[in-house]
Amino acid sequence: MASPPSTVGTDGPPTVLRGVRVLVVDDNPDVRELIAAVLERAQAEVATAASADEALEAVKRKRPDVLLCDLHMPGIDGFELIHRVRAWERTGGAGAAIPAAAVSAYASLGRRLRHARDEFQAFLTKPVDPETLVRTVRDLAQR
16 A cells, blocks of 8 residues: 655645635734644645634634644633533534544643543644644644
8 A cells, every 4th residue: 555645845735735725723824824824834724813702703604624723822821712512513513523632832731631531633733734734734634
């Protein structure tokens, strides 16, 4: 069985995420833009949000295939955001649960992340490795 094509460092544009809609939520514009650029290079359709409120509106407007959510944001953090997204899904908002990955610079979230396991299917530590990011989004989109 052939291995999947590499998505980073190839001569032509990678296509592994073609057609996958991803919502990137991060209050840091540099991080948000970097993640979006990596995913767009893999041909994902990327929308971004700078806050949980923006993200909720974006989810309701056009359901993403994958949600990438920073955990440490001012106001409503990523944990509360995913709770609100899951509540919206349960009340008929989206059907099946949107696959989601938590993104954080804090690898030692321990207990809080364990409690959110049913809501987040993956965890990425900042700085995010581009190949790991693309592979994680691909795996989540295939769920």
